Amino acid sequence: MTRTRADAAPQGEVAPSSVRSPVPGTRRAHPDTVATVVATRTSGDRRRRVVLGALCLAVVVLLGVTLMVGHTFYSPSEVLGVILGQDVGGASFTVGRLRLPRAGMALVTGLAFGMGGVTFQTMLRNPLASPDIIGISSGASAAAMVAIVVLGLSGPSLSLFAILAGLGVALAVYLLAYRGGVAGTRLILVGIGIAAMLDSVISYLLDKAPDWDLQEAMRWLTGSLNGASWDQVLPVLVALLLLGPVLLGQAKNLDMLQLGDQAAGALGVRVERTRLVAICAAVVLIAFATAAAGPIAFVAFLSGPIAARLVGPGRSLLVPAALVGALLVLAGDLAGQWLFGTRFPVGVVTGAAGAPYLIYLIARTNRTGGAL
C-alpha cells in the first residue's frame, strides 16, 4: 500500500486535480520530495562533472610527468616546445622520439582497455566478467604471439589476426556457456577455463622463442610499453576514434540492459542488436590495444569498478572508466620505470597492484550482490 502512495506522489504533483491524494498532507510533502530528487540528481551531475574534470586533469598531469621525467629531466617549456614541433637541443630526440610515443601508447591503450572492460562489465551485469578474466585478452595475446612467432606477421595483419582471435574467443565463451540462456556465473567460469588454456599456449610459444630477451617476452604475458612507436599507437588511436563514439552511442541502451533483458526490451531497447554492437566494438578495442602493448594485466578489470566508486550510481561509466584506464596505465608505467631499482614492464606493476584490489572486490561483491 505504502508503495502505491509513494509512486503516485509525483503524479499528484503534476496533475493534482485528476488524482485525489488518499492521505491528507501528502501533497504538502511533494515539494520536499521533488526537491530532494532534484537535489540528488543535480549533486550527482555535479559530482560526475567534478570527477570527470579531475580525471582529465590527472591524465594530463601524468602525461606531462611521463614526458618530463627520465634519465634527463626536461622542463615543461622544453617539453611543450618539442610537442609544438620546435627543435630543442637534446630534448627533440629523447622526448619526441622516445617518451612521446610511449606516453601516447599508454594513453590510447589505457583508454581502450578501460572502455572495453567496462562495456563487458555493464553488459554482463557483473564486475568480474571483464575481458581479462574471461579470456578475451589472453586470446588476443596468444593470437598476436602466434602471428609473430609462427606466421611472421607484423603491422595491420597482426592487429587483424588478434582481433579475429579475440572475437573468436568471445564467441566460443558465449556458446560454451550457453545452456538455455547464459548464466553470468557459468560464463565467467568457462572464461577462466579458456583463459587457462590460452595462457599455456602463450607459455609454450614463449618457451619456443628463446632468442627473445625476457623483457620483450613479458609483453605478451603481462603487457609492456617498451619500444613503443607511432606505428603501434596509430591503429589503436584509429580504433578508439571509430569505435569510441559507437560505444558512447549505445551508452543509454547498455545502462538499460542492466535492468534485465526483458525490462530493457520493454523500454524500447533492441537487446540483441545492442549486445552485438557492444560486444564487437569492445572486443575490437581490446584486441587492438593488446596487439600493441600486450594484455596489460587487470586494467580492463579495474577501471570499471574504480570509476563506479568515483562517479556514483546511475550514470554511464564509459568515459570515466576509459579515463581511469589511461590513468592506471600511465601511473603503472611511471612506477614500473622509476619507483624500483630495476625497470619493470607496466603489466607487472598493474598485476601486482591490481590483484589485491580484485580480491577485495570478490570479498565485497559477496555481500553486495553482483553490482559494479
Added chain:
Amino acid sequence: MSPAVTTPTAGSASEAGLAAVRRPRSIRVLWLVLLVAVLAAILLLSIAFGSRVVSVQDVIAGLSGSVDGFDHAAVAKRIPRTILAALAGGALALSGTVTQGVTRNPIADPGILGVNMGASLAVVVGIAYFGIASATAYIWVAIVGGCVTAAGVYLVASIGREGATPLKLALAGAASAAALASFISAVVLPRNDIADGVRSWQIGGVGGASYASIREVLPFLVAGLLICLVCARGLNMLALGDELAAGLGQRVVLTRAVASFGAVVLCAAATAVCGPIAFVGLVVPHVCRLLVGPDHRWLMPFAAVTGAALLTAADVLGRVVARPDEIQVGIITALLGAPFFIAIVRRAKVREL
C-alpha cells in the same frame, strides 16, 4: 523418478539407489587391476618413446642397467623422468581428490586455487633472495608457500554469507594466481643470472628429473599420501555435510585441517620438483568417481594410479608431438584439462553470484 518408487517397499528403492552409487567390490578390484595394467603399459611407452624410438630388447637391456650404445643410454635417461612423472601425477591427483573432498567443490584443484603458483613464488623468492640451493630446502619452502596460499585463497573465498562457492573459489584462485605470477616476474626480471633456472618455475615439466631429486621428494610424497589415506573416512563423513558429520562424531575442523595439510604437502612437493602443473588434480578425481563412486577409501588409490598414468601419458605425448623437441607436460595438461573444466562447469548447476 524410477519405477522402483511405486513398489510397495520403500526400502528396495533406496537399496537400488545405493547399488547405483556403490559399485560392487569385484568390479572395483577389476577396474583397479585394469588401471594398474594401463599405468604399466604407459610407463613402458614412456621409456620406449621420445625423440628416439627404441626397440623392446633395448628397453629390457636398459632397464637391467646396460648403458652400451645410444639406445640403452636413452632408456637409462628416460627412467628417472618416467618415475618422476608417475610420482608427481599420482601426488597431484590425490591432492586434487582431497581438495575436492574437503571443500565439497567440484572444481577445486590445487592449480586453479593458485597453490602451485604460491609454492613456485616461495621457491623463486628463496632462490633469488635467500640463496637456497638444495632440493630439500626447495621442498620445505614450497610447502610453506603452498600452505599460506591455500589458506589465503580459501579465506578470501569464504568471506560472505554463502561460504566458499565454486565461483568464488575459482575467482579468488585465478586472481591469486595472476598476482603471484606477477610477483614471480617481478622477482625474476631484474636477475638475469637466475632467469634460466627460474623459468622452469613458471612452466611445469619433468624434463630435468634425476634420481637425486626423486630421492629428496619421496619422503614428502609418502608422508602426504599417508596423511590423506588416514583422512579418507573423515572425508566420507564430510561429504554428508558439516552438521551430520559432527553428529556422527567426526571432528569436522580437525579433519578438514589435517586433510588439507596432506593435500598441500603432496601438491607442494610435486611442484617443488616439477614446477606448476595444473588440471591433473581436477580431471582425475572426476573420472575416478565415475568408475568407483564417491567412497574416498577407494577413490584415493584409484586417483593416485590414474593420475600417475595421465601425467606420464601427457609427458609421452609432449615428447612425441613436437619431436625432436618437446612440449612441457604442464602445457599439455592445461590444454587437455581446460576443456574438461569447461565441461564440468557446463554440467554443474552453478548458482548465480
